[in-house]
Amino acid sequence: MDNVQERLAALDAHVANFWPxxxxxxLTWGKGPVEERVPGFHALRxxxxxxxxxxxxxxxxxxxxxETSGLEYFIMAPAKDDLLVEILAMVSHFQSFAxxxxxxxxxxxxxxxxxxxxxxxxxxxxxxYPFGPSLELAEDxxxxxxxxxxxxxxxxxxxxxFEAFExxxxxxxxxxxxxxxxxxA
Numbered sequence: 001m002d003n004v005q006e007r008l009a010a011l012d013a014h015v016a017n018f019w020p021x022x023x024x025x026x027l028t029w030g031k032g033p034v035e036e037r038v039p040g041f042h043a044l045r046x047x048x049x050x051x052x053x054x055x056x057x058x059x060x061x062x063x064x065x066x067e068t069s070g071l072e073y074f075i076m077a078p079a080k081d082d083l084l085v086e087i088l089a090m091v092s093h094f095q096s097f098a099x100x101x102x103x104x105x106x107x108x109x110x111x112x113x114x115x116x117x118x119x120x121x122x123x124x125x126x127x128x129y130p131f132g133p134s135l136e137l138a139e140d141x142x143x144x145x146x147x148x149x150x151x152x153x154x155x156x157x158x159x160x161x162f163e164a165f166e167x168x169x170x171x172x173x174x175x176x177x178x179x180x181x182x183x184x185a
Contacts (some may be wrong), residue, residue: 042061105125
């Protein structure tokens with residue numbers, strides 16, 4: 001087994017160890033150039049523990065390409081939607097270029113709503129607050145949360161900073177995975 005395959009297996013194991021009792025499914029995205037830059041890329045879909053819990057989609061492989069920032073990503077959703085794998089593939093491909101290294105507070109314009117009907121068409125890279133450091137810190141990788149935001153919220157982050165946005169988001173009490181949530185900026 002080569003080094004990339006070993007790292008992919010370790011990332012898969014990290015996710016499995018974090019959610020040992022939840023069903024996980026491996027999904028790939030065969031469209032676009034992600035496989036050229038991120039060999040072995042796939043996503044894991046983690047089923048909700050209970051009916052009202054979120055579906056979680058986790059990238060595996062984003063942190064393994066040569067020029068990467070060492071990040072893996074997850075996005076949460078209120079319903080099963082395989083197009084979220086496309087978002088993870090797009091972000092993984094984008095950040096595989098040294099010129100596009102993502103960090104906490106980075107904003108990504110995804111060019112369409114993250115879920116059909118939502119006004120959120122951007123993502124912001126955040127700490128994995130719902131799950132904490134036991135998910136975040138893996139050997140040779142760091143898992144971060146892609147939070148769907150609106151273009152107005154993206155502008156607010158650029159103008160006022162990510163910490164101010166986080167404070168406003170927390171005090172607003174909005175459910176960030178509700179596709180119909182109101183904008184807070």
